[in-house]
Amino acid sequence: MTTERPVRVLLAILGLDQHEAGAFAVATLLRDAGMEVLYLGRFATPEIVVDAALEEDADIIGLSCHSWEYLYYLDELFELLHGREISTPVVVGGSVIGRDDENEIHAKGVAATFGPSSDANEIARQIRSLAEARGA
Amino acid sequence: MRIDAPTEVVQKALHDAGWTFLFAPRFHASTRHAVGPRKELGARTAFNLLGPLTNPARPESQVVGVPKPELTEFVARCLQRLGTKRAWVVHGGGLDELTLSHSLPPGAYAIAALHRIARRRGFDPKQLRGSTILLPAYCEDCSYQIHMPYELRMRLALDAVEFAATEMPRFHAFLEDTYYISDGGLNSIEEMALGFVEIREIVRALIRRGIDVDSFAPRIAILVNCRMDLFEEVAKIRATRRIFARMMREEFGAKDPRSWSCAITAHTSGLSLTMAQPINNVARGAVQGLALALAGVQAVEISCFDEAYRTPSHDSHMVSLRTQQIVQLEAGADRVADPLGGSYLVESLTDELEHRIVAMVAEIESLGTLEQVCDSGWFRRLFQQAMTRRAKAIQDGSETQVGVNAFKIPEDEDQLLRDHSESKIAPCRERIDEIRQFKQDRDAGAVAEHFARVREAGAASGINLIEPIADALEADLTQGEIAGALRLGVGEAYDPLRQMEPPVG
Numbered sequence: 001m002t003t004e005r006p007v008r009v010l011l012a013i014l015g016l017d018q019h020e021a022g023a024f025a026v027a028t029l030l031r032d033a034g035m036e037v038l039y040l041g042r043f044a045t046p047e048i049v050v051d052a053a054l055e056e057d058a059d060i061i062g063l064s065c066h067s068w069e070y071l072y073y074l075d076e077l078f079e080l081l082h083g084r085e086i087s088t089p090v091v092v093g094g095s096v097i098g099r100d101d102e103n104e105i106h107a108k109g110v111a112a113t114f115g116p117s118s119d120a121n122e123i124a125r126q127i128r129s130l131a132e133a134r135g136a
Numbered sequence: 137m138r139i140d141a142p143t144e145v146v147q148k149a150l151h152d153a154g155w156t157f158l159f160a161p162r163f164h165a166s167t168r169h170a171v172g173p174r175k176e177l178g179a180r181t182a183f184n185l186l187g188p189l190t191n192p193a194r195p196e197s198q199v200v201g202v203p204k205p206e207l208t209e210f211v212a213r214c215l216q217r218l219g220t221k222r223a224w225v226v227h228g229g230g231l232d233e234l235t236l237s238h239s240l241p242p243g244a245y246a247i248a249a250l251h252r253i254a255r256r257r258g259f260d261p262k263q264l265r266g267s268t269i270l271l272p273a274y275c276e277d278c279s280y281q282i283h284m285p286y287e288l289r290m291r292l293a294l295d296a297v298e299f300a301a302t303e304m305p306r307f308h309a310f311l312e313d314t315y316y317i318s319d320g321g322l323n324s325i326e327e328m329a330l331g332f333v334e335i336r337e338i339v340r341a342l343i344r345r346g347i348d349v350d351s352f353a354p355r356i357a358i359l360v361n362c363r364m365d366l367f368e369e370v371a372k373i374r375a376t377r378r379i380f381a382r383m384m385r386e387e388f389g390a391k392d393p394r395s396w397s398c399a400i401t402a403h404t405s406g407l408s409l410t411m412a413q414p415i416n417n418v419a420r421g422a423v424q425g426l427a428l429a430l431a432g433v434q435a436v437e438i439s440c441f442d443e444a445y446r447t448p449s450h451d452s453h454m455v456s457l458r459t460q461q462i463v464q465l466e467a468g469a470d471r472v473a474d475p476l477g478g479s480y481l482v483e484s485l486t487d488e489l490e491h492r493i494v495a496m497v498a499e500i501e502s503l504g505t506l507e508q509v510c511d512s513g514w515f516r517r518l519f520q521q522a523m524t525r526r527a528k529a530i531q532d533g534s535e536t537q538v539g540v541n542a543f544k545i546p547e548d549e550d551q552l553l554r555d556h557s558e559s560k561i562a563p564c565r566e567r568i569d570e571i572r573q574f575k576q577d578r579d580a581g582a583v584a585e586h587f588a589r590v591r592e593a594g595a596a597s598g599i600n601l602i603e604p605i606a607d608a609l610e611a612d613l614t615q616g617e618i619a620g621a622l623r624l625g626v627g628e629a630y631d632p633l634r635q636m637e638p639p640v641g
Contacts, residue, residue, distance in 0.1 A: 018279035021320050021407070024520055025527030042281065043633050068447065068560060095411055095445045098558045116411045116444070117540070117547065120531055 019066035229259035236266035243268025321526030329496035353395030371485035594625020
């Protein structure tokens with residue numbers, strides 16, 4: 001990283017999914033690892049996420065998902081990111097990501113996925129390295 | 137009762153009791169051959185009507201139920217031609233055979249809709265049964281956000297209970313849901329303390345409206361959570377019954393003994409389920425189901441084993457249902473009321489929890505009015521802290537979760553039921569088209585008129601909102617449009633998420 005500021009992660013939940021426990025757990029572990037977390041909360045749309053990522057100069061866009069809705073929002077999200085030439089890496093974490101989904105969403109452009117069994121240190125390490133690769 | 141009893145039993149029953157039951161697949165010489173194909177078809181056919189018309193006993197007098205009102209006369213004429221001397225052909229409106237448990241807040245819409253559906257079908261709304269959850273205080277801070285200010289949320293709750301107390305007296309319009317507020321990670325004391333704070337606020341407000349406490353208190357129910365600590369969960373439910381009875385009798389002056397007891401229903405904690413080794417969740421459900429049976433709850437729903445990682449499947453629902461049936465019918469855990477009563481452990485735990493729940497209720501009530509405490513973000517912080525606390529406890533191992541922080545197996549060996557977790561329920565896109573069509577086909581004048589009426593009712597005070605909501609539903613307004621009209625009425629945005637436009641300008 002060229003600047004001193006901590007890695008900045010935007011965290012959001014898309015659509016009508018109201019489960020927040022996973023997002024809070026991840027927010028806490030990223031803060032404990034010295035990162036800055038901007039929690040956008042529930043009921044975000046791809047547009048709200050992209051606007052906030054630009055406005056807040058986020059290094060990473062993190063999506064927490066506990067319903068299958070995210071699968072249908074990702075296309076719209078990447079379309080907006082590409083259209084506005086934004087290269088912020090998107091990572092997705094959540095209980096509902098199956099192995100088939102993992103392959104599918106990686107193909108769409110998701111940089112990393114995390115599930116309930118992911119190690120806390122590993123989540124922080126991967127997010128940091130994605131952010132640093134982008135800053136470099 | 138055994139419906140497929142053999143001939144001797146059927147004869148004996150007729151002799152001893154004066155009535156008996158003839159199971160068609162056993163006694164009906166011809167229609168029993170149709171049983172297989174009918175099951176395979178899985179759809180209603182003429183056989184649904186033919187059964188009673190071709191009763192092999194050839195009764196002279198008969199009562200026949202039909203599934204549609206327009207079939208009453210048709211079946212009556214058939215019976216006449218078949219030589220039946222006297223017959224009643226009846227239709228029950230369909231609503232007598234079901235109870236509806238509606239779990240989307242606020243319950244006001246479901247109550248209004250059910251009331252009108254019953255009236256349209258000629259079914260007395262006073263006979264309607266079922267429940268709707270109440271959650272005016274906490275829904276914005278939890279997983280049931282409805283984007284309404286406190287006063288409107290509370291008004292919808294009070295109006296629904298008041299309306300149901302006279303119009304739908306058998307219906308549980310006052311179901312306090314402590315499951316959804318606690319499954320982020322609240323402990324059992326926090327869960328019940330918050331539940332009681334909300335119940336007390338609603339009861340006080342209803343009494344202030346001049347409503348007799350005994351007119352609604354017998355229908356108060358609580359939907360509780362059930363975590364993995366078996367004895368604590370039993371003690372929590374026992375303590376809840378004690379606190380409720382004392383509060384209703386001594387504090388709110390309820391005189392009807394039915395007002396002192398509350399029906400308790402439970403969901404088992406989804407948070408206790410794991411994505412790792414999902415079959416272990418079946419064992420968790422069995423332990424929780426047992427705890428609830430030992431605590432003597434009135435109803436149980438064991439969460440599905442796949443709930444930790446997908447929208448529950450049909451198969452997993454069946455396993456949950458079967459687990460409940462095993463707990464009740466094989467283990468007989470519900471045969472005796474309060475089987476753990478008298479155990480030193482359970483009695484002392486009950487005392488302790490009772491004391492701590494009551495103390496926390498007093499603490500919260502000392503912070504200010506419930507509206508102030510809600511709007512200050514106190515509850516939101518409590519929920520967030522609980523989620524973080526719980527996640528940390530699993531991470532650092534201070535709370536054991538088998539397969540997650542103890543007795544783990546490598547992910548590539550964890551294959552049992554893995555395929556099951558990959559199959560999805562496809563979204564129903566046709567429904568979107570149906571709703572678009574529905575909106576296009578309705579009477580725009582009526583929509584505009586009722587949109588304005590709901591908005592005005594929201595702005596006015598002292599009007600019960602259930603009637604205008606019910607009228608609006610009859611004019612084909614959607615729940616979302618009604619919510620938006622109410623928001624406009626109290627000076628809020630039609631859609632706080634800025635995705636929808638009002639149906640009229």
